Amino acid sequence: MIAKLIWKEWVEQRWKLFLGCVMLMGFTLIGLSARVMPDIEIISGGVIVYAIVFPLFACMDLVAAERAEGTLPSLSSLPLSAWKILAVKVAVGLAVCVVPMVATAIATCLLTRGREATTGLMLRVYGGSACLAAVLFIWMLAFNLRQPTEARAAVVGICVLAVMVVSLVFCASLSRWIPEYFICIHPVSLLIVIEPREMSRIKAIIPVQAVLTCGLFVWAAFRFSRDGRAA
Amino acid sequence: MRRAAAMVWKECHEQRWFFLAGVALFIGIPLVYAKMLYFIYRAEDPAGQLSSDYVEMAIVLSIGFIMCLGGLFAILLAVGATCRDLSGGIHTFWRSRPLGAARMMVVKYLVALAVVLLVTWGAIAILTAIYTGSFREEIPSVLVITLFGQVPLMILVLSAAFLLGCLVRQAARAAILSLAVALTLYFAPAVVPVPDRLSFFGLLRILERESTNSPSPAVNCPSILHMVTNLLPSHLGLLIPFLSITLGASALALVLSCVAVSRGWRLQADKKLLSWSLVGVVLVLLAAAALQVGSNLACRRSFEIVPSGSQGGFLAAGVCTNGKEGILLGYPKFAQWDRSGIVIESCAFNLSNSSLSVSSGVSVGPAICDNLRENFLFYLVRSPQRPDRAYFLRRERDDKSPWGIVALELVTIATEGDSQPTIVHRLDLFPAVSGKPKDAKICHCSADRLYILAGASLLTVSLADADAPKLTDDVLTSNSAYLTSDGTGGKDSVWKTLKLLPLKDVPPRQLVEVSMRVAAAGRVIDMEGDLLVEVNEDRLVTYRIGEIEADTARLELIGRRQATLLERFVNSDPKRLVLRNGLAYVLNFSNELSVYDVREPASPRRVAHYAAGGERFWDMAVLPDGSVLLAGAKVQIIEPVRLGD
Numbered sequence: 001m002i003a004k005l006i007w008k009e010w011v012e013q014r015w016k017l018f019l020g021c022v023m024l025m026g027f028t029l030i031g032l033s034a035r036v037m038p039d040i041e042i043i044s045g046g047v048i049v050y051a052i053v054f055p056l057f058a059c060m061d062l063v064a065a066e067r068a069e070g071t072l073p074s075l076s077s078l079p080l081s082a083w084k085i086l087a088v089k090v091a092v093g094l095a096v097c098v099v100p101m102v103a104t105a106i107a108t109c110l111l112t113r114g115r116e117a118t119t120g121l122m123l124r125v126y127g128g129s130a131c132l133a134a135v136l137f138i139w140m141l142a143f144n145l146r147q148p149t150e151a152r153a154a155v156v157g158i159c160v161l162a163v164m165v166v167s168l169v170f171c172a173s174l175s176r177w178i179p180e181y182f183i184c185i186h187p188v189s190l191l192i193v194i195e196p197r198e199m200s201r202i203k204a205i206i207p208v209q210a211v212l213t214c215g216l217f218v219w220a221a222f223r224f225s226r227d228g229r230a231a
Numbered sequence: 232m233r234r235a236a237a238m239v240w241k242e243c244h245e246q247r248w249f250f251l252a253g254v255a256l257f258i259g260i261p262l263v264y265a266k267m268l269y270f271i272y273r274a275e276d277p278a279g280q281l282s283s284d285y286v287e288m289a290i291v292l293s294i295g296f297i298m299c300l301g302g303l304f305a306i307l308l309a310v311g312a313t314c315r316d317l318s319g320g321i322h323t324f325w326r327s328r329p330l331g332a333a334r335m336m337v338v339k340y341l342v343a344l345a346v347v348l349l350v351t352w353g354a355i356a357i358l359t360a361i362y363t364g365s366f367r368e369e370i371p372s373v374l375v376i377t378l379f380g381q382v383p384l385m386i387l388v389l390s391a392a393f394l395l396g397c398l399v400r401q402a403a404r405a406a407i408l409s410l411a412v413a414l415t416l417y418f419a420p421a422v423v424p425v426p427d428r429l430s431f432f433g434l435l436r437i438l439e440r441e442s443t444n445s446p447s448p449a450v451n452c453p454s455i456l457h458m459v460t461n462l463l464p465s466h467l468g469l470l471i472p473f474l475s476i477t478l479g480a481s482a483l484a485l486v487l488s489c490v491a492v493s494r495g496w497r498l499q500a501d502k503k504l505l506s507w508s509l510v511g512v513v514l515v516l517l518a519a520a521a522l523q524v525g526s527n528l529a530c531r532r533s534f535e536i537v538p539s540g541s542q543g544g545f546l547a548a549g550v551c552t553n554g555k556e557g558i559l560l561g562y563p564k565f566a567q568w569d570r571s572g573i574v575i576e577s578c579a580f581n582l583s584n585s586s587l588s589v590s591s592g593v594s595v596g597p598a599i600c601d602n603l604r605e606n607f608l609f610y611l612v613r614s615p616q617r618p619d620r621a622y623f624l625r626r627e628r629d630d631k632s633p634w635g636i637v638a639l640e641l642v643t644i645a646t647e648g649d650s651q652p653t654i655v656h657r658l659d660l661f662p663a664v665s666g667k668p669k670d671a672k673i674c675h676c677s678a679d680r681l682y683i684l685a686g687a688s689l690l691t692v693s694l695a696d697a698d699a700p701k702l703t704d705d706v707l708t709s710n711s712a713y714l715t716s717d718g719t720g721g722k723d724s725v726w727k728t729l730k731l732l733p734l735k736d737v738p739p740r741q742l743v744e745v746s747m748r749v750a751a752a753g754r755v756i757d758m759e760g761d762l763l764v765e766v767n768e769d770r771l772v773t774y775r776i777g778e779i780e781a782d783t784a785r786l787e788l789i790g791r792r793q794a795t796l797l798e799r800f801v802n803s804d805p806k807r808l809v810l811r812n813g814l815a816y817v818l819n820f821s822n823e824l825s826v827y828d829v830r831e832p833a834s835p836r837r838v839a840h841y842a843a844g845g846e847r848f849w850d851m852a853v854l855p856d857g858s859v860l861l862a863g864a865k866v867q868i869i870e871p872v873r874l875g876d
Contacts, residue, residue: 019506026514034525036801038845061502115530116844151403 009092020100024050028104039116044125051129055137056157058096062089063145064153082225097133101126128193135187138213142220184208242342249308253350261292286362293354294377305389306409312339313396333489340485351382372438375462379470380434383477388413390484397488398498407505411512421796422519428472432796524801528841532868534587538578549611550862551621554854555583558621560611579646590651595642612676617697619646624673635667655698664688674748682745727786739779757810764815766805773832790833811853818851826872839872
């Protein structure tokens with residue numbers, strides 16, 4: 001049953017994955033071929049913008065579209081617990097966000113072969129951005145899960161993004177007075193993996209983000225199961 | 232008639248919010264923002280000359296808003312006008328009324344068009360009406376181009392969005408598709424080389440060129456009508472092709488909109504179509520831009536410059552080489568700067584190995600070398616007679632006279648393989664220079680002579696003894712060589728006359744070259760045979776040297792190549808031009824290397840380009856095999872340009 005569910009989600013979402021691949025890979029490869037800017041600026045500029053924007057696009061119709069089209073009750077009536085249904089959706093959504101980055105990372109390494117930036121640095125940029133995209137995806141999904149239409153789900157996602165940006169500005173300007181662990185909560189702190197000298201902070205950030213993401217998923221699954229019962 | 236009037240009233244009633252938003256956007260915000268800036272400036276400089284200048288600033292801001300946000304405003308207006316009455320049950324209601332679909336669409340379109348014209352032309356008219364000062368020289372022309380260039384482009388975007396609104400009939404989806412179309416309309420003419428007259432940015436560029444050639448005086452606060460009647464006739468010829476295309480396409484879009492509504496044509500724009508169209512447009516524009524300004528030359532070899540015995544790196548500001556060996560002039564990374572300059576070192580290098588071997592540096596002495604902008608292009612030459620000798624013009628300033636030279640000497644550097652170079656001679660030139668010049672540079676180096684321009688003086692140095700150059704008696708004032716245009720063509724005249732310097736015993740060709748370099752001081756030029764090429768940010772021009780008489784030479788302008796909009800946007804001023812075997816190699820301040828084919832001087836064309844990414848280069852040398860050596864924070868060898876027949 002789970003395999004069929006995965007297949008259904010894959011058929012519905014794969015075009016986004018291809019779109020993500022074309023968008024990110026196209027931008028990066030055109031930029032790297034043109035060489036108008038340094039390689040690392042092209043790579044990091046493209047992938048970080050992608051990691052911030054694409055989760056919004058990936059999560060806005062995962063549940064809301066089912067609700068708008070009236071297929072959510074049918075989905076809930078399947079002999080599967082609600083959290084498993086949500087887990088499948090999350091897994092496919094994460095793949096939509098992360099697979100284009102993996103594909104672009106491979107293409108970038110093959111094209112540049114360390115001509116300016118080292119392969120390690122490029123992989124760290126892609127790794128950090130992939131983690132950021134995954135965590136942002138979970139945040140947005142957790143908050144827009146119960147929206148009735150895609151448009152409203154998108155608006156909630158934008159609000160989550162706006163809160164992230166405002167809190168980032170707040171953290172950056174008050175960093176002297178804000179405790180270290182508070183900064184670790186912010187998803188953008190995951191980008192610190194780009195800087196290997198910050199290993200001690202990386203060791204603190206990753207567990208915090210992992211716990212936070214799991215907590216958000218559990219909360220989302222709880223709301224989704226209640227939603228399913230109501231349906 | 233009454234029915235049409237009722238429809239107009241309905242549309243006006245529904246579009247009034249857009250109208251008010253447009254007034255706020257194009258008049259209110261610029262005026263308030265300019266007033267705020269005015270108060271800030273007045274607080275900082277109470278005695279300043281800001282009387283009513285903030286209105287002029289508001290006009291400039293309003294033009295900027297029309298350029299940047301006008302397209303978006305037009306999209307929202309058109310989509311709002313169409314989708315409001317064409318979606319869902321409202322459309323069914325309108326179909327039940329005795330109204331022609333085409334007439335309804337025409338009324339909607341005309342009202343939307345009126346809103347666009349009122350908020351753009353109206354904004355400019357109101358702001359110019361309340362302005363009481365004198366306009367800066369370029370503003371009236373920019374205003375006319377905005378009114379008759381940018382506003383028609385907005386009308387075209389409005390018409391396209393109107394058509395898409397009629398076809399899609401869902402506001403958000405029509406707006407996204409219209410955004411893709413607007414991106415294409417605005418930026419495609421910038422990334423695809425089209426004649427300047429067919430793109431708005433091209434029109435602005437023509438205007439800028441014309442105002443540079445003949446700056447107009449400040450205009451004393453005319454009304455908008457006065458400005459239009461005065462300036463439009465002179466710009467009309469420029470605007471007609473652009474106006475014909477935009478207004479013609481707009482009319483076509485209106486006709487198609489009416490047909491689409493009458494016949495019930497629909498476009499099913501789902502998420503996939505929207506996403507792919509938007510991403511597709513962006514990627515196509517990006518790829519077109521990359522094709523135009525991206526690299527098509529590969530870097531063959533790249534080396535860090537590490538002089539032997541040195542721990543840190545070396546920044547090369549000048550290079551001269553015969554292809555295998557050469558000299559780098561520069562300074563160690565992290566060297567200390569002061570206002571007078573930096574202590575320059577010279578290193579020899581050997582390129583014959585797969586790696587770059589660089590000798591330890593020898594100190595040449597302190598010299599002016601302003602960071603980043605300055606290089607040694609005009610200060611380092613290799614002796615054509617003795618390739619193992621190079622001459623460096625060392626200029627020195629001190630803290631007391633930061634704008635004048637206090638020392639000027641010609642340093643002779645001897646090299647032998649990649650062993651450390653030696654300073655074999657220093658010739659003090661400062662006593663021969665009249666006054667205290669701001670700068671000095673080497674104009675030309677022939678087999679037996681070196682010409683140095685120092686302020687108003689032209690010094691001639693004899694290289695008969697390559698190890699001990701001597702100053703000759705030929706000291707001239709540089710303004711005795713100049714370039715004049717013939718006929719009535721002004722700067723673009725086909726024939727130019729070069730007044731030659733009165734130098735003795737100099738072959739005619741060499742005399743032309745020296746005179747040209749003195750006359751074109753500050754311009755980037757190079758000569759090969761009887762071909763002279765000049766390059767600047769805007770264009771590359773080729774001249775043929777014609778008759779040479781006793782004291783004049785004639786130059787015929789035979790070809791030019793205008794830089795495209797994108798090239799101008801990406802590339803900065805050229806700093807170095809080398810003409811070799813019919814190819815012009817141009818290195819500019821943004822570290823881009825462009826190669827132009829001038830074998831057909833009447834039609835020069837750009838054949839290759841190397842964008843150095845984040846690397847910084849100050850100088851280049853063309854090697855005998857056609858590859859290019861770039862010197863700066865690194866040394867890179869760029870592959871030769873391959874040309875067909």
